[in-house]
Amino acid sequence: MKIKDLEKFSDAEKIALAEELWDSVSKKDIELTTDIKKELDHRLKQVAEEKTEYYTWNEVKNHLKKVR
Numbered sequence: 001m002k003i004k005d006l007e008k009f010s011d012a013e014k015i016a017l018a019e020e021l022w023d024s025v026s027k028k029d030i031e032l033t034t035d036i037k038k039e040l041d042h043r044l045k046q047v048a049e050e051k052t053e054y055y056t057w058n059e060v061k062n063h064l065k066k067v068r
Contacts, residue, residue: 006014032040046052055063 009017043052
């Protein structure tokens with residue numbers, strides 16, 4: 001399948017296809033460096049301790065518009 005063939009699918013169908021593709025990736029074959037594992041552990045700890053700030057998608061978009 002070529003990327004241009006995706007135009008014939010609806011957005012919902014594209015999302016379903018993306019989910020299927022993602023689920024087909026073997027998670028055991030994904031290698032993380034020690035630094036990435038350390039950062040992920042740090043972020044999970046921050047969430048567990050309720051020290052994480054969350055932003056809406058609109059807040060993120062507005063911030064990106066300002067810094068560009």
